[in-house]
Amino acid sequence: MAETASVANLRVDYIDRPLGLESTRPRFSWTIEGSGRDLKQVGWRVQVAADEAALGDGPCLWDSGRVESRRSFDVAYGGPNLVSRQRCVWRVSLWLDGAAEPVVSGASAWEMGLLSPDDWAADWIAATPPVEGAGNTPLPAVLMRRKFATLEQPVAARLYVTALGAYEISLNGARVGDAHLAPESTDFRRRALYQTHDVTQLIGVGENVIGALLGDGWYASAFAWKNERGVFGAPPNRLRAQLELTFADGRRETVATDGVWRCAPSPILRSEIYDGEVYDARRELPGWSAKGFDDSGWAPAFPVETLDLPLSSQVSPPIRATLRLKPVSLSQPSPGVFVYDFGQNFAGWARLTAEGPAGTEIQLRFAEILGQDGQLSTENLRGAKVTDTVILAGRGQETFEPHFTYHGFRYVELTGFPGEPTLAALEGVVAHSDCEVTGTLETSSSLIDQIWRNSVWSQRSNLFGVPTDCPQRDERLGWMGDAQVFWDAASYTMDVDAFTRRFLGDVRVAQRRTGGFPDVTPYELRWDGSPGWADAGVILPWTLWRKYGDTGVIDEMWEPMVRWLDWIAANNPDHIWRHKRGVDYGDWLAVDAVKPGDETTPKDLIGTAFWAHDAALMAEMAAASGRPDEAVEYAALRERIGRAFEAEFIRSDGSIGNDSQTSHVLPLRFGLVPDALRQASVERLASDIAKRGNKLSTGFLGTPYLLDALADNGREDVAVGLLLQTEFPSWGYMVSRGATTMWERWNGDTGDVSMNSFNHYAYGAIVGFLYRRLAGIAPAAPGFSAVEIRPLDDPRLDRGGGRYVSVSGPIETSWRRGDDGRFSLDLTLPPNTTGRVRLAARPGQTLLEGGRPFDGAARDETGALTAEVGSGGYRFEVAS
Numbered sequence: 001m002a003e004t005a006s007v008a009n010l011r012v013d014y015i016d017r018p019l020g021l022e023s024t025r026p027r028f029s030w031t032i033e034g035s036g037r038d039l040k041q042v043g044w045r046v047q048v049a050a051d052e053a054a055l056g057d058g059p060c061l062w063d064s065g066r067v068e069s070r071r072s073f074d075v076a077y078g079g080p081n082l083v084s085r086q087r088c089v090w091r092v093s094l095w096l097d098g099a100a101e102p103v104v105s106g107a108s109a110w111e112m113g114l115l116s117p118d119d120w121a122a123d124w125i126a127a128t129p130p131v132e133g134a135g136n137t138p139l140p141a142v143l144m145r146r147k148f149a150t151l152e153q154p155v156a157a158r159l160y161v162t163a164l165g166a167y168e169i170s171l172n173g174a175r176v177g178d179a180h181l182a183p184e185s186t187d188f189r190r191r192a193l194y195q196t197h198d199v200t201q202l203i204g205v206g207e208n209v210i211g212a213l214l215g216d217g218w219y220a221s222a223f224a225w226k227n228e229r230g231v232f233g234a235p236p237n238r239l240r241a242q243l244e245l246t247f248a249d250g251r252r253e254t255v256a257t258d259g260v261w262r263c264a265p266s267p268i269l270r271s272e273i274y275d276g277e278v279y280d281a282r283r284e285l286p287g288w289s290a291k292g293f294d295d296s297g298w299a300p301a302f303p304v305e306t307l308d309l310p311l312s313s314q315v316s317p318p319i320r321a322t323l324r325l326k327p328v329s330l331s332q333p334s335p336g337v338f339v340y341d342f343g344q345n346f347a348g349w350a351r352l353t354a355e356g357p358a359g360t361e362i363q364l365r366f367a368e369i370l371g372q373d374g375q376l377s378t379e380n381l382r383g384a385k386v387t388d389t390v391i392l393a394g395r396g397q398e399t400f401e402p403h404f405t406y407h408g409f410r411y412v413e414l415t416g417f418p419g420e421p422t423l424a425a426l427e428g429v430v431a432h433s434d435c436e437v438t439g440t441l442e443t444s445s446s447l448i449d450q451i452w453r454n455s456v457w458s459q460r461s462n463l464f465g466v467p468t469d470c471p472q473r474d475e476r477l478g479w480m481g482d483a484q485v486f487w488d489a490a491s492y493t494m495d496v497d498a499f500t501r502r503f504l505g506d507v508r509v510a511q512r513r514t515g516g517f518p519d520v521t522p523y524e525l526r527w528d529g530s531p532g533w534a535d536a537g538v539i540l541p542w543t544l545w546r547k548y549g550d551t552g553v554i555d556e557m558w559e560p561m562v563r564w565l566d567w568i569a570a571n572n573p574d575h576i577w578r579h580k581r582g583v584d585y586g587d588w589l590a591v592d593a594v595k596p597g598d599e600t601t602p603k604d605l606i607g608t609a610f611w612a613h614d615a616a617l618m619a620e621m622a623a624a625s626g627r628p629d630e631a632v633e634y635a636a637l638r639e640r641i642g643r644a645f646e647a648e649f650i651r652s653d654g655s656i657g658n659d660s661q662t663s664h665v666l667p668l669r670f671g672l673v674p675d676a677l678r679q680a681s682v683e684r685l686a687s688d689i690a691k692r693g694n695k696l697s698t699g700f701l702g703t704p705y706l707l708d709a710l711a712d713n714g715r716e717d718v719a720v721g722l723l724l725q726t727e728f729p730s731w732g733y734m735v736s737r738g739a740t741t742m743w744e745r746w747n748g749d750t751g752d753v754s755m756n757s758f759n760h761y762a763y764g765a766i767v768g769f770l771y772r773r774l775a776g777i778a779p780a781a782p783g784f785s786a787v788e789i790r791p792l793d794d795p796r797l798d799r800g801g802g803r804y805v806s807v808s809g810p811i812e813t814s815w816r817r818g819d820d821g822r823f824s825l826d827l828t829l830p831p832n833t834t835g836r837v838r839l840a841a842r843p844g845q846t847l848l849e850g851g852r853p854f855d856g857a858a859r860d861e862t863g864a865l866t867a868e869v870g871s872g873g874y875r876f877e878v879a880s
């Protein structure tokens, strides 16, 4: 009922109350809370003003007036362009169907960032004057502090800060924010991110102090297996910070990094992303960041010339410590060597508590697996030293967490510990980009639930500012292929909208002049254009738009996406992607491959299938974003590629390419198989799976779509069989071997150690299928304003369901098969959405809702019973 509804989750650019927004035409979204059936919005009005009072009786910056529309997201701001630092307050009024009076939301606010380089008064400062050739050795971290006084209490205080390196910053001794490893990884030659903090509460009248700890971070760590340092140029340990105090009369004072800052050595002797941190607690200076500390012996900071480096505001969730884990066991495989097992592979670090004489040196090493002898096995970490060293100050019980490094591990080895450690001496700290969890799932199969959990843990471990391939070895790079295959799953499990938008900003700056999208972002490997990898430049924006309904991402990426498609077309006039396929990884790590990139499926087939897919997605995105001509153009391109694909790869008996599983999966999923041959193709795929003993043979590119290709073409039975398989190669095999995260290789337990991560999310892509076909929740329109509810029905599974918090509100399903075999589904759809339910049924069966025959039930082409519903709670049953 309309009276009981309220407006919730007011978001600007899909972010809750952002500071430092940069879009001058942001987009609004909201959800409606209420439990009535068929609750829907028929009109909205957005008001934006400088303060809350003005929302009541103006003047507004923008007042949309009443707009007759059901749209509750992707509503673009229509006022005058916004300017740096501008604070905006907004609210929305909604008219619900059948209600005369609008429901009015509370006020929400956002604030603009520093939009122009001229807004930065702060110098870059360093603790030492620049030295030629520096930047090639890890530097000790430094302390920096700056005193300042205020005569009056400011009404607002904002701290804008970034570094060439990584920083932790405090005001009057209190840590500002809870981000780790800021600023996150970018191509620092082209852009860096700054963070905006509201520090109003931390400023006092009289003396105040800003303190910063500054280490190497991503900027200065050696990169990947090349072990190159200083790839970004200027020496590290440079800070740029600007504190702006606004007083009641509107006056603004700025305290910025300059030559007045003072510097001293810190207890961190070395810190490095891959290698770890060395911390000497004897060098701690208690109270150094608080008021009243005597810094007269500290050296002045040096303002340093730093090339014009574009700074962008970080509005994506920071890397945070989100969970603490207790170890599950402790062993001593050899005298003085203690090994902790956390029972879970994850990314983060360990928190150590110890007591001992000053100078005691304790070492922590990290690994994903143990050898036969119970010792750490670290060969798969390659060049990464992943070692933290702590030197005790001898001040009683001391606790240590590293500042500027992270590790991917399940086991920690402790040596040099004074005495015998207990389990309580170590805790695991789980860290990652703190994207909100939006999806959960549960079935009657504990195996499938564990596959889902493993994928979620690999997702947690690999959202580290950018989407990384792995968190442990000397790599941890933004591999585009891995992200692309995983993003359907990722965007169910977590709200990755802002996270991905930030990453796509890096993709844009990394795009080659020719139009090639990179294979890895942001790090410069100079590899680009590989099918299934570079295509992430199109697939990620499309995935965001489908999941979050935001056409802003299409606008941001449109021109780069066009250039990418133009580049493929320019090199491949006959519409088969034969030329310029970059490094051409193919169906990477497929089961039959001896070497990772072996051609187990023809690579021109893979490339052409992805090109067709790109063209189809471009046509859809063009239509959605007000580009009708381009929609026609890309649909025509898709047609041409489709015809060429068919002529080149598909034969009249339904065989495709070399008849590998991936040869069928990609064209089936991308709609490239003519209707008349679909069944033949699916049967070939199914029979290859059967021949192998109900086993898959796919690699990175085929696997994500394998189960859909089967289930969408009438072979749900084979799809479920693959899911429940526990012999090699399968997801279940990993679980049967004790995996707690997804493995990089199907044969992680026996594969080549030089490339064998146990925490790689790519094969976790299958979780997208689990949400769509086991929870049964899929978008039927962008942003889930229409939902397809289509749980599959298989006698081996008696129960399933899930919950997904969409931008339209939470969607919930729970289904079971009763003792009598009767299939029932509980469904809740949020206000302002519609649903199309499709439940498998035998001839003669009927659809009940709430115990009564459902009016309007129909059958689709597969024989499934269908029902169109509005919002609210439903109980469906398939009855005989």
Ligand code: BGC
Binding pocket: 469, 470, 475, 479, 481, 482, 585, 588, 755, 760
């Ligand atoms: C990474 C991958 C990546 C691949 C490219 C590997 O080293 O870990 O996951 O996609 O290289 O071929």
